[in-house]
Amino acid sequence: MEFVLGGVAAIGAGFFTNPLDVIKTRLQLQGELQVRGMYTVHYRGFLHAFYAVAKADGVLALQKGLVPALWYQLFLNGVRLGTYDFAEKRGWTTDSSGEISTPNCIIVGALAGCIGAVTGSPFYLVKTHLQSQAANSIAVGYQHTHTGCISALWKIYLEQGILGLWRGVFGAVPRAGIGSASQLLSFSLCKDYLGNYEIFAKRPLLNTFTSSMVGGVIVTMFITPFDVVMTRLYNQGTDSQGRGLLYKGVVDCFIKMWNTEGVYGFFKGFMPNYTRLGPHTVLCFVFWDALRGLQTKFVNRQHKKDGTVKVVRS
Incomplete structure (x- = not known):
């Protein structure tokens, strides 16, 4: 159930x-x-990009890649948040005294993020291809010719085999590990700290909102360079053998970007990344906590009906 709740929460966000x-x-x-x-x-x-996309491709183009994006959220965060919640409830993120353990949170968060990224990688691949498609007047990057999520997955499979669906995944793993660890750690620490104050203790939604905002800021700082590399690896075209036309892998991408674009290149899209990750983190964790709260109430109600006294806490 933890995996389902995490996935549904991420889809909403x-x-x-x-x-x-x-x-x-x-x-x-x-x-x-x-x-x-x-x-x-x-x-x-950032703002001009919204205008340029809406003008050249229409307002609906701002939702390009939505279907694979939601499937990616389901697999990535269903596994990521579900795994973290599973570990949290079993005390794997705390020390012997019951306090939150920073090393444990980092390890659990990173592993959960990596597993989720690998699981949802095919959908991120297609999402990136569809989101980059644009009218010639504003086209950037390699332009793929997909017509939809299913057809794109099928085309990639026919041309490159099953492994082709996971092309670029080695760029997703460090991005997901670092991003997930920093996000979940900062969220957990902040939520635990604010819980000591009455105003937040009595208003769990306010606590979740504030903690997730902090998590959004921190994760953006750490994740952006890896996010740019990940986007480049997923979107690049391939030759007849399925090899990337621009980059051989993560390290090659970092080196080539450094040599041509400099430090600036690694922080392209920082503002929309922050603007996206902030609300996404807030919405995801708020939905997640709300769904877990509903699950707790349902379970407790069932226990009362059964005549048991067990109380489950989220």
């Missing part, structure tokens, strides 16, 4: 934040492996 993800993807692909100032700038910043 993903629906509202997908337009920000589209903008983030476009900005991260703009000027790929080109020196700053030597390429055409289609998107002059």
Whole structure:
């Protein structure tokens, strides 16, 4: 049940934040492996990108890749949050005195994130391909010709086999591990700390909201360079053998970006990434806590009906 609740919560968050993800993807692909100032700038910043996409491709284009994005959220966060909740309830994130253990949280959070990223990787691949598709006047990065989620998965499978569906996953693992560990650790520590104050203890939703905002800020700082590399690896075209046209792997991508785009290249799309991750983290954790609360009430009600006295706490 923990895995289902985590996945449903992430789907709810993903629906509202997908337009920000589209903008983030476009900005991260703009000027790929080109020196700053030597390429055409289609998107002059975060807000202009919204206008450019809506004008060239229509308002609905801001929800491109929504279907695979929601499937990705289901698999990524269903596994990630479910695994973390499973470990949390069994005391694997606390020390012998019952206090939150930073090393334990980092390890559990990182492992949960990596497992979730590998599980949902095919959907992230298709999501990136669809989100990058644009009219010629504003196109950036390699332009794939998919018509939908299912057809894209089938086409990739036919051309590159089952392993082709997991192309780019080695870029997703460090991104997910670092992002998940920093997000879940900061959320857990902040929530535990604020719980000592009466105003937050009596208002669990306010505690969750505030803690998730902190988590959103911290995770963006750590994750953006890896997020850019991940987007590049997933979106690049392939040759007849399924090998990337631009990058051989994670390290090669980092080196080539450093040599051509410099430090600036690793933080492309920072603002939409933060603007997306902030609300996504808030919505995801608020939905997650709300669903866990409903589950707790349902379980306790069932115990009362059965005549037992066991009380389950979230």
